Amino acid sequence: MIERIGNTVCLTGRDISYIMFTNENGDLLHFHFGKKIKSMDYSRMTDEWHEEWGYATNQFPLDVYPQEYPSYGLTDLRNPAYSVLNSDNNNLSMLCVKDFIIHKGQAYQINGLPCLFSAKSPCDTLEVILYDEVTCLEVRLFYTVFDEYNVIARSAAIVNRSEHNIKLLSAYSASLDLPVGEYDMIHFAGSWGRERELARTPIKIGMKAEIENARGGSGHQLNPFVMISSVDADEEKGEVYGFSLIYSGNHSSVAKSDQFRGLRVQQGINPNGFECVLGKDEEFYTPQCVICYSSSGFGAISREYHDLFRNNLMRSKWTHMNRPLLLNNWEGTYFNFTEEKLLDMAARAKELGLDLFVLDDGWFGKRNDDKSSLGDWTVNKDKLPSGLSGLADKINKLGLKFGIWIEPEMISPDSELYRAHPDWAVHVRGREPVEIRNQLILDLSRDDVCEYVINAVKNILSNANIEYVKWDMNRQMTDIPCAGYNHRYTLGVYRVMSEITSMFPDVLFEGCSAGGGRFDAGILAYMPQIWASDNSDAVSRLKIQYSTSIPYPVYSISSHVTASPNHQCGRITSLKTRAASAYMGTFGYELDVTKLTDDEITQIKEQISFDRRIQTLVREGDLYRILSPYDTNFSVSEIVSKDRRKALLTACKVLTAGQEKNARIKLRNLNTDKQYKDVVSGKIYRGDLLMYRGIMLNYDACDFASVVMLLEQTD
Ligand code: DGJ
Numbered sequence: 001m002i003e004r005i006g007n008t009v010c011l012t013g014r015d016i017s018y019i020m021f022t023n024e025n026g027d028l029l030h031f032h033f034g035k036k037i038k039s040m041d042y043s044r045m046t047d048e049w050h051e052e053w054g055y056a057t058n059q060f061p062l063d064v065y066p067q068e069y070p071s072y073g074l075t076d077l078r079n080p081a082y083s084v085l086n087s088d089n090n091n092l093s094m095l096c097v098k099d100f101i102i103h104k105g106q107a108y109q110i111n112g113l114p115c116l117f118s119a120k121s122p123c124d125t126l127e128v129i130l131y132d133e134v135t136c137l138e139v140r141l142f143y144t145v146f147d148e149y150n151v152i153a154r155s156a157a158i159v160n161r162s163e164h165n166i167k168l169l170s171a172y173s174a175s176l177d178l179p180v181g182e183y184d185m186i187h188f189a190g191s192w193g194r195e196r197e198l199a200r201t202p203i204k205i206g207m208k209a210e211i212e213n214a215r216g217g218s219g220h221q222l223n224p225f226v227m228i229s230s231v232d233a234d235e236e237k238g239e240v241y242g243f244s245l246i247y248s249g250n251h252s253s254v255a256k257s258d259q260f261r262g263l264r265v266q267q268g269i270n271p272n273g274f275e276c277v278l279g280k281d282e283e284f285y286t287p288q289c290v291i292c293y294s295s296s297g298f299g300a301i302s303r304e305y306h307d308l309f310r311n312n313l314m315r316s317k318w319t320h321m322n323r324p325l326l327l328n329n330w331e332g333t334y335f336n337f338t339e340e341k342l343l344d345m346a347a348r349a350k351e352l353g354l355d356l357f358v359l360d361d362g363w364f365g366k367r368n369d370d371k372s373s374l375g376d377w378t379v380n381k382d383k384l385p386s387g388l389s390g391l392a393d394k395i396n397k398l399g400l401k402f403g404i405w406i407e408p409e410m411i412s413p414d415s416e417l418y419r420a421h422p423d424w425a426v427h428v429r430g431r432e433p434v435e436i437r438n439q440l441i442l443d444l445s446r447d448d449v450c451e452y453v454i455n456a457v458k459n460i461l462s463n464a465n466i467e468y469v470k471w472d473m474n475r476q477m478t479d480i481p482c483a484g485y486n487h488r489y490t491l492g493v494y495r496v497m498s499e500i501t502s503m504f505p506d507v508l509f510e511g512c513s514a515g516g517g518r519f520d521a522g523i524l525a526y527m528p529q530i531w532a533s534d535n536s537d538a539v540s541r542l543k544i545q546y547s548t549s550i551p552y553p554v555y556s557i558s559s560h561v562t563a564s565p566n567h568q569c570g571r572i573t574s575l576k577t578r579a580a581s582a583y584m585g586t587f588g589y590e591l592d593v594t595k596l597t598d599d600e601i602t603q604i605k606e607q608i609s610f611d612r613r614i615q616t617l618v619r620e621g622d623l624y625r626i627l628s629p630y631d632t633n634f635s636v637s638e639i640v641s642k643d644r645r646k647a648l649l650t651a652c653k654v655l656t657a658g659q660e661k662n663a664r665i666k667l668r669n670l671n672t673d674k675q676y677k678d679v680v681s682g683k684i685y686r687g688d689l690l691m692y693r694g695i696m697l698n699y700d701a702c703d704f705a706s707v708v709m710l711l712e713q714t715d
Contacts, residue, residue, distance in 0.1 A: 001147060002102045002124045006041035009100055009126060011145040011152060016293050018145065018152050020068050020128075023060065026096030028128060028141075030066040030177050033152070034239070035295055066177030066262070069130065069141055069156060071095060079208075079256050079264055081175035082156070083271070086135050087164035093137045095130035102126055107312070108142040110155060110285045112491050114246050114498075114525030116312045122147040136162035149308050150300075151292045157285050160278035168278055170271035172252075173245065173289035178263040182231045185255050186298075187211045188223035188547055193535035193568055195220050195516040198547040198630050202231065205261050212252040214272045216441075216477025216486060217513055218520040224251040225520075225551040227301065228265055235299040235625050242294075242301045243267045244551050246313070247287035248522035249490030250274070275483040290521070298550060303622050306553040309524055310620070314556070316501065316528040318508045322615040323529065323555075323586045324355035324401055324468070325608055331536065331562045332592035335362035335369055339384050341594075343394055348593040350398045352601065353608040356468055356588075357395050358403040363388070365415060371438045374410040375417030377456045389464035396465055403468025403508070406460065408453045409493065410439045410474065424449050426489070427479050436475035437514075444492025445485060457500050461507060469504075471497075471527065473513040490522075497526040510558055519548060524556055529586045531558045536590065537566035538573045538581035539704055542635040542652055545584050546628060554639065555619040559585035561607070563592070573704045575600055579607040580650050580706035583618070584637060587611045613679070614648050614710060617641050621648070624668040629654065634662070636697075640669045645713040647676070652706045653699045664694035667711075676711035684714065 001012045008021040008031070019031040021043040031042050055061045055075055062076035072080035073092045083091050103125040107118040123146040130139040138159040143152055154174035160166045183203050188196040189211075203209055211226055213219040224245035230238045243265065245251050250270035257263050267289045276284050290308070294300035310319055327349035329337060346357040364380055365373025379387045386394065392402040411418050411425050413435065418425065425440035427433040433440050443449050460466065477486060501509055511518060511527040515534030523530055530552075533544045541559060548557050559582040565572050582588075589604070596604065621639040629635035629652075636651040647670060653662070670676065670687035677684050685695070690711070699705040 002126050002145060003039045004100055004102065005039060007043035008041045010039035011126060011143055012036060012039060013145050013150050013152070014148050016150045018143065022097045025060045027060055027062060027065070028068045028095070028097050028130060030068050033176060033241075033291070034293055064260075066179070067175070068128070069095065069139060069175055078258055079254060079266065080170075081266060082139070082158060082171040083169040084135070084137060084158070085167040085169055087162065087166060093132040093135050095132050095137070095139055098129040098131045100126065100128055107144045108153070108155065110288065112494060113285065113287050114313070114494060114522050115288045116144060116153050116246070116290065116308070117315075119312055121149070121312055131161075135166070136160070137166070146308070146312070150294065150304050151290050151308055153288050153290045155286050155288045157283050158278065159283040160280060163280055165277055165279050168276040168284055170274060171284060171286050172266040172268035173286040174243070174268065174291060175264065175266045176241070176291060178228065178241070178265060180261045181263070182261070183255070183257070183263050184229050184231055184233070185209045186227040186229060187253070188225060190220050192220050192514055192517070193533060194540070195519065195533045195544055196223050196547045197543065198550075203255055203257050203263065205257050206259065208254065208256040210252060210254045212250075212270050212272060214250045214270050216250070217473060217518040218248050218251060218522070220515070220517040223520065224253065224267070226253040226267070227298065227550070228255055228263065229298070234297055236297045238297050240294045240298055240301050241265070242292035242305065242551065244290045244292070244305060244521050245287060246290065246521040246525065247490070248493065248518055248520050250486045269487055273480060273483060273486060276487075287522070299624055302550050302625075305551045306623065309521065309556075310553050313521060314524050314528050315526065316509065317505055319528045320619070322619060323508060325353070325611060326356040326358050326403070326468070326588035327354050327593060328358040328360055328470075328560060328588060328590040330360035331567055331590045335367065337362065337383065339386065339391060342391065343398075344594050345592065346395050346398050346400055348596075349589075350400055352593065352604050354400065354589065356401040356403055358405070358468060358470060359391070360405040360470065361407075361472070363404065372412045372414035374407055374412040374439050375415040375442070377406070377460055387464070388460065388466070392464040392466060401467040402465060403470065404460070404466055405470045405472060406457065407472040407474060408457050408496065409442055409444060411442050412439050424452075426477065426481065428481050431479065434478040436478070439475055441475065441477060441489075443489075444496060445488035446492075450492050450496050453496050454499050458503060461504050466507065468508045468510070470510045470512055470531065473518060475514070494522070501526045516544070516548070519552065521551070524552065529556050529558050532585065535568045536560055536562040537569045537571050538578040539571055539652070539654060540569060541581045542629040542654070545581070546625065546630070546635055546637070549584070549623060549625070549637075554584055554623055555586055557585035558588070560588045560590040562590045571704070575603050577652060577704050577706040580652055580708050583611060583614060583648070583708065584650055585618070610710070617646050617648050622669065626665060626668070627663070636665055638667055644669060644671045647711040649709040649711070650706070651697050651699075651708070652704065654704065656701060656703050656705065662696055662699065664696055666694035667691050670711070671713065675714045677714050679710045679712055680708055685711070
């Protein structure tokens with residue numbers, strides 16, 4: 001709900017208020033974002049900030065006031081939300097409120113960029129129009145608030161109303177001034193095979209913390225999601241503000257503590273390498289940033305984002321459907337396969353009880369390794385004599401769906417496509433472009449290149465019965481032709497993804513980027529699941545999946561059981577633990593199933609029927625992280641159905657120790673007066689015992705042991 005009361009505007013969500021007002025000079029000041037308070041006119045309540053500040057009496061000292069979209073260089077000298085180089089070569093502007101417009105019942109949509117949509121959730125959008133009289137700069141701020149969530153979705157449009165060109169040097173999607181206090185920043189760093197490693201840093205007075213990525217996609221190294229919390233915050237207590245950018249290009253999240261320990265937090269496109277020239281009446285739209293507030297720790301932030309993303313971001317019809325349980329051939333064969341081998345694997349997958357066979361990299365052009373053929377999306381008949389459609393038919397006859405891998409944004413220098421269109425690769429004239437994994441990036445800022453890609457994928461998907469697509473992207477962006485290019489490329493990616501996913505609404509798309517290098521809310525808008533990491537080791541995955549689950553829904557995390565010793569880190573783990581780790585996501589297998597022992601076949605059959613029992617719970621339930629693999633020797637999580645009748649507990653012990661007493665695990669959010677049966681052990685427990693006394697988990701006496709419980713209410 002949005003109310004304008006005098007000079008104040010109050011946005012009210014489920015338990016939150018977001019309040020701003022205009023002062024006597026027309027400045028847009030921030031008043032409150034946090035627990036719900038009464039909606040009323042707060043515009044006179046500025047006394048707490050009044051200071052002797054040395055400015056002339058007719059100049060308002062913005063430097064000590066919380067603001068909504070601050071500029072730099074007049075009476076505020078802190079980090080600006082945007083920066084414009086004016087035609088007379090300075091960066092100054094002073095934005096004043098021109099109007100507040102309330103768009104009732106609407107979630108704000110930005111042309112060409114993924115955004116939250118309203119679906120069945122009541123929501124309203126506030127548009128604030130700001131204007132600088134001297135430079136004729138207009139800024140429009142958008143705030144969407146949902147009645148049933150504790151989030152505000154923010155974005156900005158920068159419009160040049162002057163007669164001259166201006167250069168936009170930065171434009172954050174949101175800027176939030178938090179009150180004086182002690183804060184921590186939690187961010188998600190990493191690399192290939194070690195994505196989204198959770199890191200927590202106190203932001204001391206005067207300190208600036210910036211999480212930024214300038215590598216092309218959202219990146220393995222730093223995720224476009226951060227949290228700012230009170231220093232006492234943990235999974236269940238403390239104030240937490242989440243910032244999730246719905247964007248897959250270069251991004252930046254900045255938190256800067258000011259001289260009084262107030263904290264200015266900003267999130268948006270990375271200013272590093274960004275610029276956009278705006279002619280008269282031209283406008284630039286930032287991506288959307290979703291800010292979330294919790295007064296009860298990180299767990300509540302997760303549950304909020306999970307519901308919001310599932311219901312109001314992810315467009316695929318598969319979002320609310322159980323996914324086919326799959327076998328992917330990648331770790332089973334890599335590039336070395338024949339049609340016969342694939343059919344053997346598929347036949348075995350069917351016997352095991354799986355639903356879908358996915359053919360990964362290496363089926364097209366003359367691709368027998370990663371050195372060639374990206375862009376030549378025609379089947380390699382030497383490997384697959386019956387073509388994709390013939391193979392799909394044979395696999396369908398076995399009773400399985402068929403899916404494929406593609407990497408449509410890329411071009412190999414050794415490809416027919418490159419020989420025909422060398423200028424289609426991202427490059428700078430006169431310079432040999434840098435190859436990474438022997439490949440270059442197609443210039444998706446060009447309409448003709450986007451059209452080629454759309455048609456190429458359309459062609460593949462129209463000519464064979466392909467029901468699943470793994471959409472990979474395996475390199476970082478170099479040779480950037482001009483400032484601001486990465487954003488234009490990202491818009492091209494979204495255009496291509498949007499057109500293809502709308503053309504094939506029944507196909508299940510999975511995002512991927514050399515593992516989890518592009519796991520962000522932008523991709524989730526088009527693809528309901530994303531491969532979380534090329535590191536498929538069950539123990540490494542505990543950390544990767546734990547931290548990925550903080551902003552992103554558990555069922556969007558693709559996780560497969562692979563061979564032991566693990567191919568990426570050599571660790572030996574039991575099949576039981578590999579499955580226990582993979583249950584916390586969309587489940588599947590990725591190994592040569594023709595080489596399984598009888599015992600493994602029996603176990604896998606049981607795992608598959610167990611996963612069918614938990615899929616809906618994992619897909620729609622509420623996540624409670626109980627023990628963190630970052631802080632303890634364990635990773636324990638629980639997913640509870642909305643009606644509390646079912647709960648899945650997955651628990652892994654990392655290293656074993658002689659006579660170590662495990663902590664009792666207390667489950668969360670069950671019906672205290674009801675009985676639950678653990679379908680794994682057959683034991684019966686009361687909800688109150690599980691929650692308030694807790695239970696000891698009976699781990700095997702070995703490293704990497706696991707316990708899984710599926711609790712179902714008996715009455
Ligand atoms: C990187 C992906 O993350 C892998 O799963 C696999 O698809 C390879 N690319 C194929 O080249």
